[in-house]
Structure formats: C-alpha cells, structure tokens
Amino acid sequence: MNKASVVIIGGGIIGTSIAYHLCKNGITDIVLLEKDYLSAGSTGRCGGGIRQQWSERANVRLAMRSVELFQKYSEEIGLDIEYYQGGYLLLAFTDEGVELFESNVKLQQEEGLDVKLLTKKEIAEKFSFINTSGVKAAAFCSSDGHANPHLATMGYAKAAENLGANIMTRTKAIGIDVINNKIQGVNTDKGYIKTGLVINAAGGYSHEVGQMAGVDLPTESYRHQIFVTEPVEHIMDPLVISFENNFYIRQTKAGNFVMGQSDDDEKPSHNENPGWRFLIEMTTKMPKFFPFLKQMRVLRHWAGLYNMSPDALPIIDKSTTISDFYYAVGFSGHGFMLAPAVGEAMAEWIAYGKTRKVDISNLNIKRFAKGVTREKNVV
Amino acid sequence: MRYLTELHVLIAGGGPAGLAAAIEAGKSGLNVLVVDEGIEPGGQLVKQTHKFFGNENFYASVRGFDIAKELLKEISNMKNVEILTESTVIGIYDKGVPVLHRENDEVELLKPERIILATGASEKFLQFENNDLPGVYGAGAVQTLMNQYGILPGENILMIGSGNIGLIVSYQLEQAGANVKAIVEAADRIGGYEVHARKAKRLGIPMLLKHTIKKALGGNKVEGAVITEVDENWQMIAGKEKEFVVDTICIAAGLTPSVELVSQAGGNIRYIPELGGYVPERDNDMRTTASNVFVAGDVSGIEEATTAMIEGKIAGLNAAKDLSRKIDEKKLGNLKSQIENFRSGPTSQKVRQGLQKLGFTLKSESFTKNSDDNIEKYEGKKRPVIECPEPIPCNPCETSCPVGAITVGESINSIPTINYEKCTGCGICVSKCPGLAIFMIQELLDSEKAIIGIPYEFLPLPQKDESVYVLSRDGEILETGKITQVTNFGNKTPVVYVKINRGYIKTARHIKPVSHSKNDYVCRCEEITVEDVEKAIDEGYTDFEELRRYLRIAMGPCGGRTCRLNTLKILSKKTGIPVEKLDPGNFRPPSVPTTFKAISEGSEKNE
Numbered sequence: 001m002n003k004a005s006v007v008i009i010g011g012g013i014i015g016t017s018i019a020y021h022l023c024k025n026g027i028t029d030i031v032l033l034e035k036d037y038l039s040a041g042s043t044g045r046c047g048g049g050i051r052q053q054w055s056e057r058a059n060v061r062l063a064m065r066s067v068e069l070f071q072k073y074s075e076e077i078g079l080d081i082e083y084y085q086g087g088y089l090l091l092a093f094t095d096e097g098v099e100l101f102e103s104n105v106k107l108q109q110e111e112g113l114d115v116k117l118l119t120k121k122e123i124a125e126k127f128s129f130i131n132t133s134g135v136k137a138a139a140f141c142s143s144d145g146h147a148n149p150h151l152a153t154m155g156y157a158k159a160a161e162n163l164g165a166n167i168m169t170r171t172k173a174i175g176i177d178v179i180n181n182k183i184q185g186v187n188t189d190k191g192y193i194k195t196g197l198v199i200n201a202a203g204g205y206s207h208e209v210g211q212m213a214g215v216d217l218p219t220e221s222y223r224h225q226i227f228v229t230e231p232v233e234h235i236m237d238p239l240v241i242s243f244e245n246n247f248y249i250r251q252t253k254a255g256n257f258v259m260g261q262s263d264d265d266e267k268p269s270h271n272e273n274p275g276w277r278f279l280i281e282m283t284t285k286m287p288k289f290f291p292f293l294k295q296m297r298v299l300r301h302w303a304g305l306y307n308m309s310p311d312a313l314p315i316i317d318k319s320t321t322i323s324d325f326y327y328a329v330g331f332s333g334h335g336f337m338l339a340p341a342v343g344e345a346m347a348e349w350i351a352y353g354k355t356r357k358v359d360i361s362n363l364n365i366k367r368f369a370k371g372v373t374r375e376k377n378v379v
Numbered sequence: 380m381r382y383l384t385e386l387h388v389l390i391a392g393g394g395p396a397g398l399a400a401a402i403e404a405g406k407s408g409l410n411v412l413v414v415d416e417g418i419e420p421g422g423q424l425v426k427q428t429h430k431f432f433g434n435e436n437f438y439a440s441v442r443g444f445d446i447a448k449e450l451l452k453e454i455s456n457m458k459n460v461e462i463l464t465e466s467t468v469i470g471i472y473d474k475g476v477p478v479l480h481r482e483n484d485e486v487e488l489l490k491p492e493r494i495i496l497a498t499g500a501s502e503k504f505l506q507f508e509n510n511d512l513p514g515v516y517g518a519g520a521v522q523t524l525m526n527q528y529g530i531l532p533g534e535n536i537l538m539i540g541s542g543n544i545g546l547i548v549s550y551q552l553e554q555a556g557a558n559v560k561a562i563v564e565a566a567d568r569i570g571g572y573e574v575h576a577r578k579a580k581r582l583g584i585p586m587l588l589k590h591t592i593k594k595a596l597g598g599n600k601v602e603g604a605v606i607t608e609v610d611e612n613w614q615m616i617a618g619k620e621k622e623f624v625v626d627t628i629c630i631a632a633g634l635t636p637s638v639e640l641v642s643q644a645g646g647n648i649r650y651i652p653e654l655g656g657y658v659p660e661r662d663n664d665m666r667t668t669a670s671n672v673f674v675a676g677d678v679s680g681i682e683e684a685t686t687a688m689i690e691g692k693i694a695g696l697n698a699a700k701d702l703s704r705k706i707d708e709k710k711l712g713n714l715k716s717q718i719e720n721f722r723s724g725p726t727s728q729k730v731r732q733g734l735q736k737l738g739f740t741l742k743s744e745s746f747t748k749n750s751d752d753n754i755e756k757y758e759g760k761k762r763p764v765i766e767c768p769e770p771i772p773c774n775p776c777e778t779s780c781p782v783g784a785i786t787v788g789e790s791i792n793s794i795p796t797i798n799y800e801k802c803t804g805c806g807i808c809v810s811k812c813p814g815l816a817i818f819m820i821q822e823l824l825d826s827e828k829a830i831i832g833i834p835y836e837f838l839p840l841p842q843k844d845e846s847v848y849v850l851s852r853d854g855e856i857l858e859t860g861k862i863t864q865v866t867n868f869g870n871k872t873p874v875v876y877v878k879i880n881r882g883y884i885k886t887a888r889h890i891k892p893v894s895h896s897k898n899d900y901v902c903r904c905e906e907i908t909v910e911d912v913e914k915a916i917d918e919g920y921t922d923f924e925e926l927r928r929y930l931r932i933a934m935g936p937c938g939g940r941t942c943r944l945n946t947l948k949i950l951s952k953k954t955g956i957p958v959e960k961l962d963p964g965n966f967r968p969p970s971v972p973t974t975f976k977a978i979s980e981g982s983e984k985n986e
Contacts, residue, residue: 150928
C-alpha cells in the first residue's frame, strides 16, 4: 500500500506550487494527484496575466510577493517560463472608473507598488496601438506582466519531482477516507494512498473534492472563454484590461494575442465547451479598441473554469471539523498570478505551523460569516 | 634510476616504430629507455581510430589506439624497459644525449651505447593567403583534438589533400558529427587507398580533383575558403575559383621525415621526394652511416605504421646484436622478407622508387585478378561481395574466414578471391575488413526485396526495425529501408543489415538515420523537430497535451493537422504505448484560422 505524509489533489499551478514549496521546506514525502495531465484544468486555460493592482489590500500584498517569486523563478527552477514584465494597463472609460482607480492607486502606493495614473494623452503616446476614443484615464503598473502558465506548472512539478515528490498524472482522487474526523487516506482510481494530510488544490473541482471529506466549501465554477490569434511581431508590452468594457488582452512571447471577457449570463457548471456567442461578441468588440485586430485571424478558442468564492478572493485555510484537511481554492480566475506566494505560504503553514513571508489569515473561510466585500478588480 | 647508470639503448620517439624497437631490444635483456614527447606514449597510434591494414601478426584489423595499448602492455611487463614521457631529445652531442624533461624543465645528459631514432615526421604546410587564421589546422592536430581530447575543431570543414590521412580524417570528422564540405586534391587522382576514398564518398563527401586552396576567408577566424582549379603543371587557373562557407580548413598535404637528430648524430641524409623529403642513408638492418645510430619508422621515409613497426623490430634486434646479445637470426630474416613483401604492391610503388635511390633493390609482384567464381550464380544465398579494387598489403579477410573460402595467397598485396561454394555466409569477413570493403547480400526470392549487410562505424547504431535512409556509393539517398539485424561484437566492426529493393543490391552501400537530422520538423508551424519531441519525452512529458504545452506543438495555424499524429507516433514509439491507447489531446475550434472580420460580420447577416 502506498503512503505519503501529504497528498495534494490537483496538478495545476496551485497544487504544483504547494508541492514544490513543501519540498523546499523539507517535506518531500508528497503525492500529487492529477486526474488528467499537468495544467489540464483552469491553469492551462487561463490568460497568464500577473498583476498586483487589486482593490483589496491583502490581495495586493499576496500579488507583490508572487511577483518577487516569479522574478526568481527561472533561476530557482531552471526553466524559462516566458515571464515578461510589460506592465498592466487598466483602462477607465467612466468617471466612476477613474474614481475607483484613484482610490485603488492610493491604496496600492501605500503598499509600495509602482503604480500610477495615466492621462488619456499619456496613454495615446505610450500605447499607440490603442484606440483611445472614450478612454478617460488608466492605471499602469510597470512591474505587472505575464508568463506561460503551462511552463510554470511543469517547472514546479519537475522541481518538486527532483526533490522527491511523486507527481501522479492520469490519477483521479475518488474519495477521502475519514474516520472520527481524522483523514486516513485517499482513494484513487489507481489505488489507495495512506495519508494523514490532504490539500485540496482542485481548482474547478474544489467543491467536489471538499465534499469527499465532508467539507462544504462555498465555491462554485463558471465557464470563462478565451481565444488566441495567429502570432505576429511583438507590439504590445502590457496586458490591457477594461472592467467597464469587459475585456483583457495580452500578447504572448510567441506573438499570439490572447483575449477574453466574462459573461454574467453564465450559470455555475463544469461546462468547458467554447460557445459561438462569445466569439462574435469578442470579434466585434475588440477591434473597436484595437483596430489592428480586424484583419487578424483567430487560431484557437477554448474555455476553462473560474472557481468563484463569494467575494472573488481565494479561500486559503484548513478545515475546523476535519483535522489536517487544507484547501487553497476559490481563486476566482486569479490563481495563476497568486500561485507562487500561495504555495509558499501554504508550505510554511504546514511545515512550521505559521506563515513566514506573507500573511494569509484574512483569506480564511470564517470571513464569510461577517458578510462579503467583493473584490472589484475582476474580469 | 637505472637508465642513468647503465643505459644500453636510447630510443627517441615512442610511436609504433620506437615501441616495437623497445620490445625487441628489451627482450634481449638490454636496458632500454624510450624518450617520448607526448603526455601519453604511442605516437600517432593513440589518435588513430581506424582499423589497420596488413596481416594479423601485425595488428591488422585492430584500431590504432588499441595497437598502442597492446604495445604498451607488452613493455609494461619488461622491467628493463622504461618510457620517459613529456621529454625530448634536444640534440646528439659528443658527450652524450641531452634529454629535456619538460615538466620540471630539467636537462639530463644520458650516455647510451646505441641510439635508435624513431622520431617520426612532421606535417607539410601549404602556403596560401591567410593561412595563419585560427581555424586552419593540420590533419594531425585535428586528429589529436578530436580523437585524443574529444574536441571537435569545427562544424563545417574543408579538407585539403586526398592522401590516406586526408581521407581517414574526413571520415572521422563525419563520425564525430562534423560536416566535411569537400576533399580537395591537386592531382588528377585520389592519393590514398581506394577503399578509404570509397568510405568517404559513401558519406556524400565530394572529391574535387585538380583543385587547390587559394586563400582562407575571414577576419579573426576562418569563415570560408576559396579554392581554384589547377592545370597539368599544378598552376592555378584564373577564373576557376570556387568559394566554400567553412569554419575549419584542414591541411593534409603529407608528411616529411624529422631527420634533425640523424644529422646531428653524424648520419648522412639525402633528399628523396618519394620518401617525403630528407631521409637518412641506412642499410637494410636500419643502421645509419653513424655506426651506433639506427633509424625506424617515418623518419626513414614516409610509409605507414605496419612498416614502421617492422622497421622498429629490425632496428631493435640489430642494436641487441651489436651489443653482443643473442638474437633470433631467423626472425630477423623473416622480418626483412615480410617488409619486402609489404612493399611489393602497386600502392608502394613510390616507396620502392625512393628506396631504389637509396641503393636497395626491391621486387615488385604481379597480382592475381578477381576470381572467376560468379556471384550471380548464387542468387538467394547470403554471401559477401568483396569490393577490394586495388592491391594493398592486407589479408584479414583470408585469415578470419572460418571455412577458408577467401584467398589472398602468398603475396599479401593480392586481391582476395572467394569461393562461394565454401562460403557459409557468416559475415565475419565484413566485420574484419579494415577497409570496410566487404558487404553481405542476399536476394529474397519470394519478393522484390533483398537484404544488404553494411559495415557501419557511426553512433548511435540503428536498432532492429528502425527505418533508415539507404545511400549509394556517392552518398545519395536511394530509398528508406528497414533494419533487420545489427551485429556488434567486441572489436569487430558493427554490421547493419537492411532490407532494400532488390534493384539497389549493386548500388546501396551505406545507411544514415532518418530521425536525427537537426531539421526533421514534426511541427512545421512552430518548427519543432523530432529531436525536440524525443528530448521532451525523455524529460517526462508523456501526454500529447503536455508536449503541446511544453513545446507549442500543434499551436500553429494548422491546428495540429500535420503534427498531431506524428507526435503521437513518436510518443508511442518512445513509451511503447500503442497510439490507440494514447489521449490524442484537445481539438480546438476554429478548424481553420478565421479573421475577426469574417466572424463579426457573418453574425450580422444571420441576425
């Protein structure tokens, strides 16, 4: 019978980051279960943006720590993950939008972030590829950026494997064995693994994995769609977002433009099929802001799941009823960019009983009892 | 140390001649010291990776570096023979022989009773424009770098000179992964053995006869070369220049004997071009005109390692005889007739002419022709085809054949003949032939196919069932064939058997791997090669989607139409999982790249 000190469920960026950071802190007797292949779920389907401009202070701190870790990634892990700090440009089209950015920028600057407001004229000068008609202002943080989520996941997984972790792909967790509120092991389609500690990093399936242990997590999944164009020469440094017009767009290192929007009509589901309406809305909307896109061709269109929490902030905690059942879930579409800091914090918590580099206590599950303040900077 | 007090024989040079001389002199009980410049002794042998011609008593069909090992092993068992490495005889003086120990920069004056000079030769250098640019090498330096130290001097090479060294080094450069753009030869025919030339031709290396190098191109290093045609007087013809993009120019223009010490010892030297330049006058006991000084090997005239070893033995025996040791006179006589036999063939004509100028009379033999036995009569039988076109002193095919089907005969220079009745098709001769000039053939009578067995000295060896390109004698791709068998035993040359179309049985003479070219793209959109995919699989990416995400395979405009199945097949081959059991990955829309305009405007018409 197999056994391990820690079983992680989920082979996306969160699970592999936790695995790597646990190994780095000396806990190498780990099994990571991935039902498909590495980055098969939300990680491999996401836009790859890495931003620190959040409206909630705790999110800003966590994101800033992540950027520190992304900057060290290729040296530490030995893999180039196409990390590019071209900035994030958040466009405001309304007075309310400008006001929100003004207060956000103040808060973010207090946290030490290199963020500033740009006037319409400055935007037009700096980013000539944008049609600025209707734009009022923008918030710009030059140390934001993007990276390749697949490579980042594979890098963490290989590094963890090299340190002794057992990464089991094509292996599905089908049950968590709990007796007297104590975890005994995990049942998989490839056999039973004896363990006393389980981490739920199951992304779009976090609620279902919680249920396996009898823990009802307040997360649900929504389809989000995205597509990529054919590659062209590099012209776009920053990732550009508009909350009001509901889009984000970035150019990958290979030259493709990746873009997406959210859809208020989506219902909770595990539907990962791309839909035609999205394609029409995006191909109609995007060339208005980026005229050069009109002649470009769409190469691939897909969908992934946003695992939403009630306030669109992650839930990083351990169960109060089942001992040693940890979870890092509900990232609400922003797990990739937070993963290095979350993996580090989770590993420290498990290894030393408390986090060292960054405080994640505000992301506990008890916060929902007091009511919900929703993160505003969400696409 | 012993050699300082009672030194009988000092041998300058620890190559094949010097070591052979040391062994013979040592056997008589004399105290012998070999002084050698190298970090390791063995001379040119240690960098020679090809198999030697000759007869099996003299290491025929053994690779040069293995010969060195065998000689050194024999010497290591003799307490009275020592080898001093990293040391040089700096002169021969009236008071003795000063030896410089390079490591501690000290000179010691030794007083041997006899001296054997086996100092070998140095490379001839050509004069042409920019011949001082880094990237212009002598062939010996290339062999030292490549075969002794594992350093490839360059990627794209122009070889100047088609003597045996030029041919062999070209072949070795290709074995090591370099690309030899051409072999340039000023004469109107190839200088070296035909079998060596054929080995190089099979790799597709062009041979440019009546051409010579005019200049090297480049600023700080070689970036190219200009060659030009020459007329019958070897003068460059204007307007006939050709340019090559190369990073290395390798000069194999021949060798000239290193006779400095002979002259200093008082021995007469004479200029005899047929023997490479100035050579010592000597008798057939290898004694120079300085009575206590013998010579052996290339210093006495440029030949090759087998004759160098025989000369070394003759010199060693005579030095012993001089010092009143009992020697085997019969052996000495045999050695003398052996070396004469070696030199009796047409490839030694030049050496014979040179030696005649030194006053020797030498026999030249007439040779047997190819056998009358007709290979065509034995269609369907697995049998060797011997393509040994010119008489060279070599007979391992005869001595290795377990059933006596191959005959070279009394004269080692004769061309082998074969009796197909006796032949059992074992293929040992193919793996023994130093010239890689024997192939196995077998027609498969129930089909239009045939099997051909090819001696193959390239790594990695192909695997059974692997598909390979089948090449002609000129290195042209004829077809793709499947490997049916690979034999690889000990020091024998590996033999690969490949199934080919029967029509190519007389033309197919080499293979090359299909999948190891740097430009074999699996995914042309994203320029992912077979090698990239195989490497990623080795790193542990064993799902199609993982390979896609790691390498960007199938992320281009074709959407994986051409590369998906190819990638899955490579994955299947590497993992042993049949394709039907692999996850073929996601098929994302749109199935062809579609413009924003087409999608957005299409919607308006439909609404």
